[in-house]
Structures are given as C-alpha cells and as structure tokens.
Amino acid sequence: MKAMKGLPVIQADDLSFRRAGEPVFARVSFSVYAGDFVAILGANGAGKSTLLSLVLGELTPETGTVRLFNREARRFRDWGQIGFLAQDAPAEAAAFPATAEEIVRANLYARTGWGRAPRAADRAGAGAALEAVGMAEYGRRLIGHLSGGQRQRVMLARALAGEPALLLLDEPTAGVDEASVTGLFQLLTRRNRESGLTVVMVTHDAERAAACASRVLCLENGSLLELDKTQLEEELRHRHRHPAGGFL
Amino acid sequence: MTAMLQYDFMRRAFVAGLLLALIIPCVGVVVVLKRLSLMGDALSHSSLAGVAAGLIMGINPILGAGAACVAAALSIEVIRHKIPRYAEISIAIVLSAGIGLAGVLSGHVRGAANFNSFLFGSIVAISDFELGLVVGVSLAVLLVFIALYRELFFIALDERAARIAGVPVAAVNFIFTILTAVTVSVAARTVGALIVSSMMVTPVACAMQLAGSYKRTVIFSAVFAVVFTLVGLTLAYYVRLKPGATIVLTGVLCLLLIIAGKKIWAAVGSRRRKERNS
Numbered sequence: 036m037k038a039m040k041g042l043p044v045i046q047a048d049d050l051s052f053r054r055a056g057e058p059v060f061a062r063v064s065f066s067v068y069a070g071d072f073v074a075i076l077g078a079n080g081a082g083k084s085t086l087l088s089l090v091l092g093e094l095t096p097e098t099g100t101v102r103l104f105n106r107e108a109r110r111f112r113d114w115g116q117i118g119f120l121a122q123d124a125p126a127e128a129a130a131f132p133a134t135a136e137e138i139v140r141a142n143l144y145a146r147t148g149w150g151r152a153p154r155a156a157d158r159a160g161a162g163a164a165l166e167a168v169g170m171a172e173y174g175r176r177l178i179g180h181l182s183g184g185q186r187q188r189v190m191l192a193r194a195l196a197g198e199p200a201l202l203l204l205d206e207p208t209a210g211v212d213e214a215s216v217t218g219l220f221q222l223l224t225r226r227n228r229e230s231g232l233t234v235v236m237v238t239h240d241a242e243r244a245a246a247c248a249s250r251v252l253c254l255e256n257g258s259l260l261e262l263d264k265t266q267l268e269e270e271l272r273h274r275h276r277h278p279a280g281g282f283l
Numbered sequence: 284m285t286a287m288l289q290y291d292f293m294r295r296a297f298v299a300g301l302l303l304a305l306i307i308p309c310v311g312v313v314v315v316l317k318r319l320s321l322m323g324d325a326l327s328h329s330s331l332a333g334v335a336a337g338l339i340m341g342i343n344p345i346l347g348a349g350a351a352c353v354a355a356a357l358s359i360e361v362i363r364h365k366i367p368r369y370a371e372i373s374i375a376i377v378l379s380a381g382i383g384l385a386g387v388l389s390g391h392v393r394g395a396a397n398f399n400s401f402l403f404g405s406i407v408a409i410s411d412f413e414l415g416l417v418v419g420v421s422l423a424v425l426l427v428f429i430a431l432y433r434e435l436f437f438i439a440l441d442e443r444a445a446r447i448a449g450v451p452v453a454a455v456n457f458i459f460t461i462l463t464a465v466t467v468s469v470a471a472r473t474v475g476a477l478i479v480s481s482m483m484v485t486p487v488a489c490a491m492q493l494a495g496s497y498k499r500t501v502i503f504s505a506v507f508a509v510v511f512t513l514v515g516l517t518l519a520y521y522v523r524l525k526p527g528a529t530i531v532l533t534g535v536l537c538l539l540l541i542i543a544g545k546k547i548w549a550a551v552g553s554r555r556r557k558e559r560n561s
Contacts, residue, residue: 091447093443093446112449114448115449117447119444119447121444124441124444127441128440128441131316131439131497132491133496133497134495134497137497137498141433141440141441141444141445141448142437142444142448144434144437144445144448144449144450145447145448145449148449149434150430175495193444
C-alpha cells in the first residue's frame with residue numbers, strides 16, 4: 036500500500052495535552068507527508084509516546100485535531116494503512132507460546148478484518164516481511180527462543196506485514212544491541228527510499244536519526260520544533276556535552 | 284471400561300466431562316496468556332454465591348451460578364480497565380467479594396448437601412437439563428472460539444497492537460468474558476467450583492511445556508484435558524474417588540511428570556554433547 040508522495044498523511048493542528056492535570060505539551064502543530072522519514076526526539080517524559088497515541092486516536096487531545104490520511108484520528112478505521120511497533124512489544128512477546136510466523140501473520144487482520152481468513156497473497160506478504168527483516172529462516176521458531184534483537188526484527192516484520200503506507204515506531208531500538216539498531220535503521224531507510232514507506236519514529240538515537248531521517252522534530256518543554264541541519268548539529272553537540280542524563 | 288459404561292450415569296459423566304474438557308482449555312489458553320490465570324478462581328468462587336442465591340430463591344442453581352459468573356466477569360473487566368497497571372487487583376477484589384457473598388448466603392441455604400455438591404462437583408449426578416446445558420454451552424463456546432480465534436490470539440499477544448490493527452478489542456473482550464463466565468458456571472456443577480480454575484490452567488501449563496506454536500498449544504491443551512478427564516473418571520469409578528478432584532490431580536501429576544521429564548531430557552542431552560565434544 037502506498038500513499039501518493041507529498042500528500043499529508045498526518046496533520047496535527049494546535050494539539051494540547053495534559054497528564055494528571057500537568058501540561059505535557061501545548062499548541063503543537065505538525066504535518067507528515069507521504070514519503071517522509073520523520074524522527075521525533077526529546078527527553079524522557081517530554082510526551083513523544085503520548086504524541087504517537089494522539090496520532091493513533093488512542094487519546095483525546097485537550098485542544099486541537101489530528102487527521103490521519105485526511106480522516107479524524109478518532110474516527111480513522113483504515114488500519115491496513117498503518118503499521119505500528121511499540122517499545123515494549125518485543126519484550127512482552129518473549130514469553131508468548133507462538134512462532135515468529137504466527138506473530139507476523141496476526142497483523143494481517145488489518146487487511147482482512149473479521150471473518151475473512153488471510154488469502155495466499157496475504158500470507159506470502161507475511162513471509163516477505165520476515166524475509167525483509169532477515170528472519171525468514173526463523174519463522175517456525177518460538178518467539179521466546181529468539182534473542183532480543185531477533186524478536187525486535189520479528190515485531191518489525193509484524194508491523195510491515197500488511198504492507199502499510201505509514202509506519203509508526205515508538206523507541207524501537209530500546210534494549211537492542213548495536214548491530215540490530217544499525218540493521219533496523221538501514222532497513223527503514225531502504226523501505227522509505229525504495230517503496231516510499233512513510234516512517235515516523237520516536238527515538239533517543241539522535242545521531243542515527245540525523246543520518247537517516249529526512250526530517251527531525253524535537254519535543255522539548257511542551258513545544259515541538261522542526262530542526263534544520265544547523266540546529267540538529269547543535270543538538271548533537273549539546274547531547275555530547277551531557278552524556279549522562281542529558282537532554283537526549 | 285465397558286462395564287463402567289453400562290451405567291447411564293457414567294455415560295452422562297463421560298459425555299459432559301469430555302465436552303467440558305474440550306472447551307475449558309480453549310478459554311483457559313486465552314486466560315493464561317492474558318496473565319489472568321486466577322480469573323477462573325474468582326469466577327468459580329463467585330458462582331458459589333449464585334448457587335446459594337439460586338437455592339434460596341428456588342431457581343436452578345446453575346442459572347444462579349451463571350448470572351453470578353457473568354456479573355463477576357464483567358466486574359473484573361471494568362476494574363481491569365480502571366487500574367490497567369495492576370490488572371490482577373481486579374481478580375482479587377472479585378474473588379474476595381464472591382467468597383464473602385457465598386459465605387453470607389450459604390448460611391441461609393436449606394439442605395447444605397446440594398450447595399456442597401458445587402464445591403467439588405458431581406459429574407456423575409447431573410440431570411437431563413444439566414447435560415443439555417453442557418452440550419449447548421460447549422457447542423456455543425467452541426463455535427465462538429473458532430470464529431474469534433485470530434482476534435483472541437492477537438488480543439492475548441498484544442492488546443494495543445490488536446486495537447491498532449482494527450480488532451474490535453472491547454467487543455471481543457466482552458464476548459470472551461461472557462464465554463468464560465458461562466463455561467465456569469457450567470463446569471462448577473460438574474468438576475466443582477473449587478477445581479474448575481485448575482482445569483482451566485493445568486492442561487494449558489502442560490501444553491506450554493511441549494508445544495512449539497500457539498496453534499499446537501491450543502490443540503495440546505484440549506488433548507491433555509480430554510486425557511485427564513478419561514483417566515480421572517475411570518480412576519474415580521474403580522477406586523471410588525471424587526471425579527472432579529481426581530481429574531485435576533491427574534492433570535497436576537502429569538504436569539509434574541512433564542517438567543521432570545524435560546529436565547532429565549535436557550540433562551541427558553547436555554551430557555551427550557559433552558561426551559561428543561570431549
């Protein structure tokens with residue numbers, strides 16, 4: 036599935052959100068266009084994951100609107116267009132008695148819906164997704180028998196199985212080894228450039244985000260700022276000055 | 284075996300037992316994987332309150348148990364969503380309320396024998412109506428479980444991802460809650476309210492030790508439960524034991540044997556590898 040390049044996939048206008056009475060961010064607006072690779076940076080607790088939840092229509096903003104593929108996020112139902120990978124998904128699946136293939140195929144639901152078994156082509160899509168993340172030979176293995184990095188790749192394959200137009204990732208590199216993180220960024224960059232997959236990734240990895248993403252947004256002190264090249268370099272320097280408990 | 288099946292009550296017991304052995308693990312797999320293993324306990328204890336209320340009001344105690352189970356299961360779901368980070372609290376609250384209510388009401392029940400029969404079950408003494416109920420509920424649970432197989436798998440695996448993939452999570456959870464409640468209330472009469480939770484969990488625990496996929500976990504769970512029921516009922520008949528309790532103890536013994544067997548197998552494998560390497 037491919038959205039037309041340059042059309043807005045996410046449109047957030049004037050978003051404000053409070054958690055337990057405390058403002059998380061206020062009057063935030065941004066757009067993501069088809070074919071973008073957007074990285075969202077920010078300190079812990081800045082509201083990056085909350086922003087994704089608002090985009091997915093899981094939360095209601097205090098003010099403002101979010102539109103997904105030109106539909107209000109809360110009313111959006113075309114789930115086949117979206118792939119999602121949560122931060123804790125690989126760890127949570129570790130104890131589940133299912134094979135990598137079963138886990139990837141679960142997400143075909145977004146394409147088929149209730150009462151329709153996946154067609155051969157859909158199942159082939161799931162196989163292709165496992166192949167794309169280099170896990171084809173592990174399809175019949177129990178997820179719990181795989182390493183953390185491998186589990187993360189299976190979860191990414193699950194998000195990609197329905198061939199979405201938009202992929203949302205919430206800190207997908209947390210708790211994963213360096214080689215797997217590099218592989219993940221390479222894969223996402225390739226999918227973004229070759230198939231036009233729109234990627235929105237919440238991450239702490241500013242260096243890789245700067246290298247791979249076409250746009251970098253930074254959520255800080257309740258506001259969202261799109262960083263240009265110079266600002267991004269400043270952010271990277273800033274981060275290097277505060278390696279322990281610093282901003283990013 | 285043939286001698287045992289000459290008796291009508293034993294034939295009924297086998298029909299009811301085997302049907303329940305097929306459906307209880309279907310519900311049990313999802314309950315265990317959603318980390319709500321004690322849900323069966325909470326529901327079965329609440330069912331006792333329904334049994335007592337039914338006996339006091341002069342209505343069929345199984346219907347009373349069913350109503351109490353549905354109310355308890357829905358309460359668990361409501362509390363679980365109010366306190367999502369401590370979902371197990373919901374089970375503890377409903378379990379306590381169920382026991383408390385059952386304790387208070389049981390003091391007003393005439394003929395304690397009937398009430399007590401629900402504690403450990405009386406599969407060899409079920410009536411035509413109760414057998415009909417077991418058949419009807421079993422068919423309904425099997426059909427719904429098959430129809431919602433993919434949805435229940437996805438929700439048990441990752442409720443959030445399931446919702447984002449378009450699974451109607453609230454509706455499926457509601458249907459599953461009712462399904463669990465109805466299964467527990469019917470099973471409480473046959474295997475016993477104090478034991479049904481174990482029937483829900485033990486075959487699944489055995490299957491999880493051996494199965495290499497979710498599909499196999501479901502199939503193995505049902506196969507284990509059927510075997511436990513056959514062995515348990517046969518032993519109960521010949522050794523004169525309580526059927527529900529014997530079925531459950533057969534399951535627990537089997538689980539211990541599987542765990543021990545796996546340990547021995549792993550030790551033998553490791554020794555062979557060492558010998559090969561040296």
